Amino acid sequence: MNFLIFGELFKRMNEGGALFTYPIFLILIATIALGVMTLKKEGEKANKFKELISHISLFALVWGFLGMMLGLISAFDAISAINNDIATPVLAGGLKIGLISPTFGMFVFLVGRFILIALAIKNRNK
Template sequence: MIFLLFGQLSDRMSEAGSGNSYPILLMLLICIGLTVYAFLKGDENGKFKDLISHVGLLALVWGFLGMMIGLIGAFDAISIANDVSSQVIAGGLKVGLLSPVFGMFAFLIARLGIIILVLKKK
């Protein structure tokens, strides 16, 4: 079951493009690592919490930036073509929405890490 989930995730990431999805994956791993480190070692001055927040927000913005760049390229291709089917447009929109979904997922994981750190502190 887990291998199937990671296989689908890997397929979607390669479909979205390595320039968008792999940096978001790296930011997600950084957020998870910082959360675990801060949970185990402590975060008295809140530096790790702030860093997790910034990296998570960067992942979100990176995903939307990837979507905008992809959509601009898709609309350029559509404007050049004479006859474009609805299947091609739907497929392009699906690929364009993958980057923001990855960014939102990384942002949510970062926020959950911050919530865990805040709950541990109190």
């Protein structure tokens, strides 16, 4: 069953444009790894890791929206080149694909923020 979930995830990532979704996936892995490393660190080193988590999670969000904008621009170029009416399913499918990378970027951003909140709670309880 787990293989089906990962298969669906990678299928969606390919649909959303591998140039944008795979780097976001790598950023997700890096964010989680940095979060785990930060749990083991204290002081100035932990603060630098928290800052890095903040920056790379924000980068994932912006990278996803950049992917959406470039995808929509190319989609609208293709639509404007067609002289006939475009079918609604084709337009809806194109918009769906355009929304995959920013959605994934938002997810990574939220994971990064959740990690930062968890670290802040951990430090508060000391």
